[in-house]
Amino acid sequence: MRSHSSGNEAAYALSIASGVTTVSRYAWWVVAHAVAACGVVEGTTARKAPSAMYPSATPPREVKIGDAAAFAGTTPRAIRHYHQIGLLPEPERGGDGRRRYGYDDMIRLLWIRKMSEAGISLDDMRTAFDEARDVEDVLGRLEETLAAQEADIKRQRAAVQRLRAVGSPLGLLSPLVTDRLSHLPPGALRPSDLDTLLVTERIFGPLGAAIQASVFITLATHPGLRAEADRLDAADAALDDTVDPHDPQVEELAARHHAHHKALHQAIEAAGLDEAEEKLFDIYDAEASGEEDEEGARMSAFEAITKMPYGFSAARTRCIELTGQLLAADLSADS
Numbered sequence: 001m002r003s004h005s006s007g008n009e010a011a012y013a014l015s016i017a018s019g020v021t022t023v024s025r026y027a028w029w030v031v032a033h034a035v036a037a038c039g040v041v042e043g044t045t046a047r048k049a050p051s052a053m054y055p056s057a058t059p060p061r062e063v064k065i066g067d068a069a070a071f072a073g074t075t076p077r078a079i080r081h082y083h084q085i086g087l088l089p090e091p092e093r094g095g096d097g098r099r100r101y102g103y104d105d106m107i108r109l110l111w112i113r114k115m116s117e118a119g120i121s122l123d124d125m126r127t128a129f130d131e132a133r134d135v136e137d138v139l140g141r142l143e144e145t146l147a148a149q150e151a152d153i154k155r156q157r158a159a160v161q162r163l164r165a166v167g168s169p170l171g172l173l174s175p176l177v178t179d180r181l182s183h184l185p186p187g188a189l190r191p192s193d194l195d196t197l198l199v200t201e202r203i204f205g206p207l208g209a210a211i212q213a214s215v216f217i218t219l220a221t222h223p224g225l226r227a228e229a230d231r232l233d234a235a236d237a238a239l240d241d242t243v244d245p246h247d248p249q250v251e252e253l254a255a256r257h258h259a260h261h262k263a264l265h266q267a268i269e270a271a272g273l274d275e276a277e278e279k280l281f282d283i284y285d286a287e288a289s290g291e292e293d294e295e296g297a298r299m300s301a302f303e304a305i306t307k308m309p310y311g312f313s314a315a316r317t318r319c320i321e322l323t324g325q326l327l328a329a330d331l332s333a334d335s
Contacts, residue, residue, distance in 0.1 A: 063101050063106075088109065203308065235256070
């Protein structure tokens, strides 16, 4: 008998399989028989007896979970999970009580793997199978999900780049805030300053924090105002639960806060920072156009304030209220 190269033998075997049209779902089985009959051995041109290559070229009617997992490229644990969530129907069990998987089970496992590689969630797979494998809607949702993930990754990369460029947690705040403060020398901003900006950004958004940044720019460049701010912070801390809210010192401290705020505002205007604040509105509107907030990322300022604990004493709370009243009176007088 004339010997053939392994490539020709394989081609011959495939030609046999290509003629099997009425049982096309089993064409791979025919190929196995044909290859065995031709004695094709990978890496050699020698013919061998079929029994030496394939003890039995006939596939089993059913396989156990380990063989099913190996063929589908998954794990027995994953298959059991598919059963639990209803993605893969429970097969019949053999006399030994173990699951037995047939052709249809293997086909579904292979499709599950392909869909998983495409990023389709298990829940969406189940929907696709339930709807006669009409996956158009599923793929549409998947594309939307991937687009959102792509946008998230883009934002994350931008945040990391800002963090590396700035070299401090300031880079984790929104670009609108970071850009306003990145020119300050190292150490000009205190950790407590960044904490305040972080909270403001959460409550009032990037625009509110970017406007508040003018205060910290001024404090960083005016040692006298920074020193007074430190004294006020110490006085605030002294208003603990032992202080009566109507103690005269509470009103006195509110008046000091009011005066300090006016001095800060004058310094901000003198430095032209208020004009920069006006431009922030245009920048923010341009950056925010077309963007959709993530679910749960935004809430009203009032709602946010009621969810942020501060642990202020009654005296300190009244001091804040009195300061607000004094500032409101200034606004009314100016208008």
